[in-house]
Amino acid sequence: MPELPEVEVVRRGLDRWTTGRTVAAAEVLHPRAVRRHLEGPADFTARVAGRTFLAPRRRGKYLWLPLSDAGPDAPPDTAMIAHLGMSGQLLVNESGREPEKHLRVRFTFADGGRDLRFVDQRTFGHLMLADLVPDALAPDAAPVPAPIAHIAADPLEAAFDEERFFRALRRKRTGIKRALLDQSLISGVGNIYADEALWRARLHWARPTETMTRAEAERVLTAAREVMAAALKAGGTSFDSLYVNVDGEGGYFERSLDAYGRRDEPCRRCGTPIRRDVFMNRSSFSCPTCQPRPRRARA
DNA sequence: ACACCCTCCTGATGGC
DNA sequence: TGCCATCAGGAGGGTG
Numbered sequence: 001m002p003e004l005p006e007v008e009v010v011r012r013g014l015d016r017w018t019t020g021r022t023v024a025a026a027e028v029l030h031p032r033a034v035r036r037h038l039e040g041p042a043d044f045t046a047r048v049a050g051r052t053f054l055a056p057r058r059r060g061k062y063l064w065l066p067l068s069d070a071g072p073d074a075p076p077d078t079a080m081i082a083h084l085g086m087s088g089q090l091l092v093n094e095s096g097r098e099p100e101k102h103l104r105v106r107f108t109f110a111d112g113g114r115d116l117r118f119v120d121q122r123t124f125g126h127l128m129l130a131d132l133v134p135d136a137l138a139p140d141a142a143p144v145p146a147p148i149a150h151i152a153a154d155p156l157e158a159a160f161d162e163e164r165f166f167r168a169l170r171r172k173r174t175g176i177k178r179a180l181l182d183q184s185l186i187s188g189v190g191n192i193y194a195d196e197a198l199w200r201a202r203l204h205w206a207r208p209t210e211t212m213t214r215a216e217a218e219r220v221l222t223a224a225r226e227v228m229a230a231a232l233k234a235g236g237t238s239f240d241s242l243y244v245n246v247d248g249e250g251g252y253f254e255r256s257l258d259a260y261g262r263r264d265e266p267c268r269r270c271g272t273p274i275r276r277d278v279f280m281n282r283s284s285f286s287c288p289t290c291q292p293r294p295r296r297a298r299a
Numbered sequence: 300a301c302a303c304c305c306t307c308c309t310g311a312t313g314g315c
Numbered sequence: 316t317g318c319c320a321t322c323a324g325g326a327g328g329g330t331g
Binding site for chain 3: 001002036084085087124181183190191239242280281282283
Binding site: 032035085086087102120121122123124172173174178240280281299 | 301302303304305307308309310311
């Protein structure tokens with residue numbers, strides 16, 4: 001399940017393999033992969049052909065490749081957005097290799113080198129082309145694609161505004177985990193790193209955000225930063241083997257997880273078996289001792 | 300306006 | 316062995 005660290009690993013791989021290269025042709029093998037590109041698959045392939053991929057960028061779980069019309073030194077006017085969803089992979093492959101079972105979109109390049117493939121088993125991911133607009137979170141920085149302008153900064157970028165995040169938590173009437181997963185408050189955190197950050201901060205997922213102290217809010221934010229930075233160093237978490245980097249290799253942070261996926265296994269702090277709750281139609285893993293349920297809980 | 304729920308999708312897994 | 320239910324979940328859109 002690609003979250004911020006996994007998407008960043010992919011971004012770095014793309015930076016190495018696709019920056020400055022000009023697309024010869026794109027082929028959409030499954031229309032659902034470009035469903036958010038409202039002009040349709042034919043428009044997508046027609047408009048990306050002949051363009052040059054510039055250095056890839058990322059905010060939260062969104063990745064985008066700015067596109068130039070006139071080679072690697074011309075400024076971008078549009079971008080190709082990529083979201084990996086649950087199971088999306090961007091692979092850089094020898095062109096001759098046979099198509100993957102869930103290959104959705106394939107790009108070939110004018111230099112005849114390795115191709116780029118979007119492979120996605122569960123088809124929650126997508127690619128689309130979009131205009132670039134000024135970044136409201138960092139007006140002096142590079143522009144961002146319009147469809148992701150509503151996303152908050154992620155906690156690893158300079159534009160992240162801690163004061164704004166803390167004020168938003170106080171205003172909300174919801175639980176802390178729901179807030180962490182809300183990409184308009186803080187981006188890049190998904191189910192795995194939300195559980196890990198809450199375990200590190202010793203907070204229960206149903207803790208009402210409006211009752212959190214400033215110290216508690218700082219604790220969970222710091223924990224999120226630390227666990228995602230550590231995961232990035234490890235190449236990401238490949239919990240169900242659907243996440244791989246552009247070379248098709250998994251990361252090894254799964255072995256370092258303290259809460260996620262550890263149902264009935266001993267808490268690494270206190271030994272209490274980790275519990276699993278169902279919440280928002282997904283799993284939440286926590287320690288019953290370190291993370292007691294608040295008397296007034298908010299799902 | 301806000302909080303929250305439903306839906307999209309495929310493959311692995313488990314019960315009977 | 317087959318068949319069905321369950322689980323995994325990001326995020327947009329709909330509901331109350």
